[in-house]
Amino acid sequence: xxxxxxxxxxxxxxxxxxxxxxxxxxxxxxxxxxxxxxxxxxxxxxxxxxxxxxxxxxxxxxxxxxxxxxxxxxxxxxxxxxxxxxxxxxxxxxxxxxxxxxxxxxxxxxxxxxxxxxxxxxxxxxxxxxxxxxxxxxxxxxxxxxxxxxxxxxxxxx
Amino acid sequence: xxxxxxxxxxxxxxxxxxxxxxxxxxxxxxxxxxxxxxxxxxxxxxxxxxxxxxxxxxxxxxxxxxxxxxxxxxxxxxxxxxxxxxxxxxxxxxxxxxxxxxxxxxxxxxxxxxxxxxxxxxxxxxxxxxxxxxxxxxxxxxxxxxxxxxxxxxxxxxxxxx
Numbered sequence: 001x002x003x004x005x006x007x008x009x010x011x012x013x014x015x016x017x018x019x020x021x022x023x024x025x026x027x028x029x030x031x032x033x034x035x036x037x038x039x040x041x042x043x044x045x046x047x048x049x050x051x052x053x054x055x056x057x058x059x060x061x062x063x064x065x066x067x068x069x070x071x072x073x074x075x076x077x078x079x080x081x082x083x084x085x086x087x088x089x090x091x092x093x094x095x096x097x098x099x100x101x102x103x104x105x106x107x108x109x110x111x112x113x114x115x116x117x118x119x120x121x122x123x124x125x126x127x128x129x130x131x132x133x134x135x136x137x138x139x140x141x142x143x144x145x146x147x148x149x150x151x152x153x154x155x156x157x158x
Numbered sequence: 159x160x161x162x163x164x165x166x167x168x169x170x171x172x173x174x175x176x177x178x179x180x181x182x183x184x185x186x187x188x189x190x191x192x193x194x195x196x197x198x199x200x201x202x203x204x205x206x207x208x209x210x211x212x213x214x215x216x217x218x219x220x221x222x223x224x225x226x227x228x229x230x231x232x233x234x235x236x237x238x239x240x241x242x243x244x245x246x247x248x249x250x251x252x253x254x255x256x257x258x259x260x261x262x263x264x265x266x267x268x269x270x271x272x273x274x275x276x277x278x279x280x281x282x283x284x285x286x287x288x289x290x291x292x293x294x295x296x297x298x299x300x301x302x303x304x305x306x307x308x309x310x311x312x313x314x315x316x317x318x319x320x
Binding site: 014017020021024025028029031032035036046049052053056057060062063064091126128129130131132133139140142144145 | 175176178179182183186187189190193194205207208211212215216217218219220221222223224262263265266267
């Protein structure tokens with residue numbers, strides 16, 4: 001208390017330390033959050049899964065599929081970068097029908113990707129298989145619905 | 159005593175502040191590393207959701223599948239859901255329900271599956287070994303896509319895919 005100049009210097013030093021600590025806290029927090037929010041997330045696998053699920057529910061609502069299904073009624077887009085194939089066949093192999101929606105031949109790339117070969121602009125593909133009942137003129141018969149979906153869209157969503 | 163030691167006058171009060179600063183910075187660095195390690199994309203969630211969707215569709219179709227059942231010497235056609243409820247009321251039809259279930263799902267799913275009817279039976283696909291069917295090793299393998307329906311009479315039917 002007697003040395004007022006020293007006291008003032010000490011206060012300035014203390015204040016400097018506090019500012020440095022606060023700055024360090026802010027810098028670390030900003031760095032941590034920026035790495036989280038700026039990291040890229042590839043959502044194409046989720047998108048392909050949702051597409052396959054939507055097509056399955058469209059073709060076979062409540063598990064019953066019409067043998068004369070129309071894939072075009074399930075896909076309301078002409079956008080590029082999507083591939084969908086739906087194959088409906090009976091368990092006794094007496095009936096089989098397959099329809100595809102494929103622009104830019106993603107199906108071939110899906111086959112390549114299935115072999116584990118990675119390359120630039122490779123699509124993300126998924127497939128689903130469900131037991132369904134096929135409705136025809138004679139009634140209901142047991143069948144299987146396989147839906148394959150592929151998403152390229154390299155520029156978006158990645 | 160404190161005022162006589164001029165060197166101590168500078169460092170003394172500031173040592174705690176310096177120590178606290180170092181501790182705070184270390185905690186911040188550890189938090190930063192933990193955030194980087196913990197935040198990661200959900201890898202298996204998409205495949206689980208896909209399997210669950212397949213299980214839902216398959217279960218809906220299974221319960222509506224028409225089957226022929228010998229009831230009192232007469233062949234009657236009914237849906238699988240009705241046969242399950244009949245088996246719950248009369249255990250004589252339990253084996254018929256199990257046989258019909260395997261006839262439905264074995265051709266459709268080449269991989270394993272699990273169908274469980276509460277307090278009635280559990281079927282693991284493609285295995286006839288009773289040891290495995292009772293749960294053992296096979297029962298502990300993961301089923302990641304599960305769908306369930308509750309029939310009238312509080313009968314829960316659950317279908318699972320690996």
